[in-house]
Amino acid sequence: MHIEVQHRPAYALAVVKLSAGETVVGEAGAMVSMDSHLRMETKAASKPDQGMMGALFSGLKRLVAGESFFQNRYTAEGRGGEVTFAPTLVGDIETYQLEGKALMLQSSSYLCSGPDVTVDTKWGGAKTFFGGEGLIMLKASGTGPIAFNSFGAIRRVAVDGEFTVDTGHLVAFEDTLKFTVGKFGESWKSFIFGGEGLVCKFRGTGTLFLQTRNPQAFGQLIGPLLPKRQS
Amino acid sequence: MMHEIKNKPDYASLHVTLQQGEAVVAESGALMGMSGGVKMETSMKGGLFAAAKRALGGESVFLNTYTASADGQRCDFAPPTPGDMLHIPMSGNTVMVQRGSYVASSGTVTADAKWGGAKSFFAGEGLFMLKCTGQGDLWIGSYGAIAEHRVEGTYIVDTTHVVGFDDSLTYTVRKVGGMKSFFLSAEGLVVEFSGHGRVWFQTRSAPSLAGFLNPFRILVQKN
Numbered sequence: 496m497h498i499e500v501q502h503r504p505a506y507a508l509a510v511v512k513l514s515a516g517e518t519v520v521g522e523a524g525a526m527v528s529m530d531s532h533l534r535m536e537t538k539a540a541s542k543p544d545q546g547m548m549g550a551l552f553s554g555l556k557r558l559v560a561g562e563s564f565f566q567n568r569y570t571a572e573g574r575g576g577e578v579t580f581a582p583t584l585v586g587d588i589e590t591y592q593l594e595g596k597a598l599m600l601q602s603s604s605y606l607c608s609g610p611d612v613t614v615d616t617k618w619g620g621a622k623t624f625f626g627g628e629g630l631i632m633l634k635a636s637g638t639g640p641i642a643f644n645s646f647g648a649i650r651r652v653a654v655d656g657e658f659t660v661d662t663g664h665l666v667a668f669e670d671t672l673k674f675t676v677g678k679f680g681e682s683w684k685s686f687i688f689g690g691e692g693l694v695c696k697f698r699g700t701g702t703l704f705l706q707t708r709n710p711q712a713f714g715q716l717i718g719p720l721l722p723k724r725q726s
Numbered sequence: 727m728m729h730e731i732k733n734k735p736d737y738a739s740l741h742v743t744l745q746q747g748e749a750v751v752a753e754s755g756a757l758m759g760m761s762g763g764v765k766m767e768t769s770m771k772g773g774l775f776a777a778a779k780r781a782l783g784g785e786s787v788f789l790n791t792y793t794a795s796a797d798g799q800r801c802d803f804a805p806p807t808p809g810d811m812l813h814i815p816m817s818g819n820t821v822m823v824q825r826g827s828y829v830a831s832s833g834t835v836t837a838d839a840k841w842g843g844a845k846s847f848f849a850g851e852g853l854f855m856l857k858c859t860g861q862g863d864l865w866i867g868s869y870g871a872i873a874e875h876r877v878e879g880t881y882i883v884d885t886t887h888v889v890g891f892d893d894s895l896t897y898t899v900r901k902v903g904g905m906k907s908f909f910l911s912a913e914g915l916v917v918e919f920s921g922h923g924r925v926w927f928q929t930r931s932a933p934s935l936a937g938f939l940n941p942f943r944i945l946v947q948k949n
Contacts, residue, residue: 502871506809506870508871529881535902581887585930710938721942723945
């Protein structure tokens with residue numbers, strides 16, 4: 496399996512080439528095009544050894560995380576083929592090779608991955624939940640490639656020591672980094688009125704990926720300009 | 727006539743220079759600017775019936791014709807979405823263009839509406855195509871980049887990503903996977919192409935963006 500990212504950086508498209516019998520897993524709804532002999536299956540993503548209830552539970556957790564309940568699996572039957580994926584918002588796509596080390600992803604940043612990559616929901620903690628920032632992370636582990644997307648450009652930061660990130664700009668980070676979620680500034684006053692949301696404070700050594708635009712901020716800019724919706 | 731697509735690929739725009747008597751036809755909302763010696767005519771190209779069909783296709787009823795009354799007159803056009811543009815030389819061939827992707831054409835190229843079938847209409851993903859045929863130039867625009875795929879056999883594209891395709895291809899609108907996939911996979915309808923020819927698709931989807939923004943609309947209680 497080979498993932499090539501085309502049309503970078505503004506309108507990136509992930510082109511996945513599969514050999515005969517190979518499978519790629521994609522975020523539900525992200526498929527743009529594919530060879531028609533590929534078989535698509537919809538499954539609640541789960542670890543291989545999970546039973547029915549385990550699969551259902553991890554699907555539910557993913558639903559809470561803002562990811563679609565189901566991931567789709569695309570398999571090239573008989574002969575090789577291609578499938579392409581794109582995210583909703585304008586921006587770039589980055590690929591990463593998993594080899595034992597886990598990668599944490601902001602839930603809306605996941606695009607597609609190899610069949611031996613397990614994607615599991617990790618609760619960001621009550622503090623992030625009540626902050627309204629919805630910092631719910633996906634934990635990608637196992638072996639193989641994974642592709643994730645950004646709103647705007649992707650900035651790669653090699654952290655050695657401490658680094659603070661606005662949660663809305665966080666895309667992904669290596670699991671070797673420890674993080675705590677907190678408010679920006681010293682007082683609650685600056686948290687409420689300062690216009691800065693919650694931040695992730697990272698510590699340790701590892702790579703993290705930032706996006707140069709904040710999807711929540713974009714939604715909050717446009718949403719109130721649209722006709723109101725009724726409950 | 728000289729023409730050039732500038733500001734590629736993010737914010738592409740079309741810049742045409744006309745000699746006296748030369749004309750270019752464009753979607754009625756596409757004009758950015760023009761020189762003083764250009765006369766604009768709103769014509770129901772292909773007659774009233776063709777215009778009405780185009781209206782059904784989500785395109786404006788009217789296509790505008792811009793004709794130069796002197797040499798060296800300039801016309802600038804732009805598509806509605808951020809993204810790229812593509813110039814397709816036409817030599818009597820036929821290209822189907824998704825509504826909203828048609829920007830402009832020249833020469834004898836005509837744009838006629840074609841019904842995409844009830845299935846795509848009821849799914850809210852109306853695949854309305856304009857059938858563009860003739861000799862001259864055709865310019866189309868995309869939301870995001872334009873990817874070209876040469877179909878040899880069969881190929882599937884999500885309906886909301888289709889920009890255009892050669893008429894030499896046959897196509898059907900269907901869902902991917904089984905019924906379970908249709909309801910649970912979040913994938914909508916796709917177009918399956920068969921035969922030999924080019925398909926152009928855009929790397930972003932306008933309905934997806936609307937879907938992202940919808941939860942940010944202010945919620946009011948129903949009384």
